[in-house]
């Protein structure tokens with residue numbers, strides 16, 4: 314599939330997830346063949362005001378390219394300004410993606426993220442401005458709508474296409490649903506049938522067979538996996554393999570999972586301060602070991618540890634007993 318002038322052979326992408334898809338996790342997913350990586354969402358206002366934390370979220374490594382940088386915001390002027398003054402000066406990322414799906418109250422209360430689904434005209438203005446200034450393809454990530462009574466993804470997608478975007482990701486849930494219920498893949502199909510730019514289908518791909526079904530049922534050009542990739546980066550390799558060959562590769566063994574988990578820990582410690590890295594690793598470890606023998610006990614144990622070597626040792630011992 315193509316996004317602007319960029320060609321993607323592997324059409325299984327990693328979804329942007331704040332607090333999850335940092336540089337380290339993206340590098341781990343890259344080794345599993347993921348086609349395109351997205352950064353965590355980055356505040357357009359944070360960029361505008363040169364916030365230090367915002368800049369840290371934008372670190373991209375050569376090895377992980379191509380990467381889409383996701384911004385959020387709702388002020389067309391601010392977004393045009395940062396596109397022209399900041400984003401155009403960075404060559405590390407290949408695509409500017411605009412977040413119009415985040416349901417978090419702290420985002421929505423400012424009119425950002427999924428709140429934009431309530432103001433299609435403003436969506437048009439934002440996309441037009443960013444496209445006008447950007448020297449890279451611009452894509453947009455939307456939801457099915459705001460709530461059950463306002464399921465306007467098709468209308469919004471047409472506006473986004475007319476405003477010059479190069480692709481649209483559709484998460485088949487309303488804002489009201491947050492992450493509950495089932496993603497409505499039929500809405501993804503309807504969007505795909507109504508626009509001619511590529512559509513990336515998103516929502517509820519947890520095993521490779523889901524990914525295949527999502528493409529078959531909706532005709533989408535690529536799929537994006539979020540929660541199904543947490544502690545499970547193998548999902549990219551396995552889904553791509555299934556799509557290309559029809560063969561379902563076996564799930565990784567517990568040993569393999571712990572080995573990658575240890576690798577993840579060591580990599581994170583080279584990128585971040587060790588104390589912070591160990592703390593941030595807790596949630597990732599819980600995802601890697603989910604469903605393994607004595608995982609609840611193990612989870613409690615790692616939550617008390619703040620030393621990297623000790624944590625690594627405990628993971629090795631857990632592997633030997635798995």
Ligand SMILES: Cc1cc2nc3c(=O)[nH]c(=O)nc-3n(C[C@H](O)[C@H](O)[C@H](O)COP(=O)(O)O)c2cc1C
Nearest residue numbers: 328329330331353354412484516517518538539540
């Ligand atoms: C912890 C978490 C953080 C997320 N952060 C973002 C984000 O920064 N930007 C975004 O567009 N979507 C974000 N999402 C939504 C995902 O990208 C995705 O649309 C959603 O999880 C549905 O896909 P899934 O069923 O494969 O998880 C987040 C989801 C989760 C669970």
